[in-house]
Amino acid sequence: MSYHEKRAIVNMFSSVLVTAIYSVYLYIRYLAGGGEFINDPRFWGKAFLIFIPVSIVANIIISIIFTIHYRITTKEEEPSFSDERDKLIELKGIRNALYVFSIGVVLAMVTLVLEMPIYVMFITIIYSGLLSSVIDEFTQFYLYRRGF
Numbered sequence: 242m243s244y245h246e247k248r249a250i251v252n253m254f255s256s257v258l259v260t261a262i263y264s265v266y267l268y269i270r271y272l273a274g275g276g277e278f279i280n281d282p283r284f285w286g287k288a289f290l291i292f293i294p295v296s297i298v299a300n301i302i303i304s305i306i307f308t309i310h311y312r313i314t315t316k317e318e319e320p321s322f323s324d325e326r327d328k329l330i331e332l333k334g335i336r337n338a339l340y341v342f343s344i345g346v347v348l349a350m351v352t353l354v355l356e357m358p359i360y361v362m363f364i365t366i367i368y369s370g371l372l373s374s375v376i377d378e379f380t381q382f383y384l385y386r387r388g389f
Contacts, residue, residue: 243385244311245320245330246385246386249379250378252374253378256296256374259296280359330381333384334381338377342372342373344369345365345368345372345373346366346369348369349362350362
């Protein structure tokens with residue numbers, strides 16, 4: 242497997258892992274608090290705003306660990322340049338991720354129209370972000386694997 246394929250797999254799993262850990266944390270807070278704040282928009286806004294930097298920092302740390310591990314195990318450096326093919330593959334992954342996230346946001350708005358609780362909207366947005374990240378990395382993995 243190439244460096245790009247391995248990086249896509251690591252990014253996919255790290256996104257799922259970070260979101261799963263944060264979801265468990267929120268669920269534990271829900272159980273500990275007796276569920277009183279489940280419909281509080283301020284709680285969900287705060288949870289969402291905390292999740293973003295936590296996710297970014299965790300992904301940066303995981304990327305650094307991956308790069309160090311890759312260099313130690315293969316005795317190679319990561320590619321220092323990206324050609325037109327790499328940029329095109331990255332753009333196709335971003336395009337697919339934006340489609341998925343846009344559909345997720347529309348679904349989140351539909352939950353409001355259907356008068357579902359506010360937490361359903363926030364959960365839909367968080368998981369559409371996760372799904373879009375996985376789709377981005379899977380698209381890149383698939384295109385690199387296919388040989389584009």
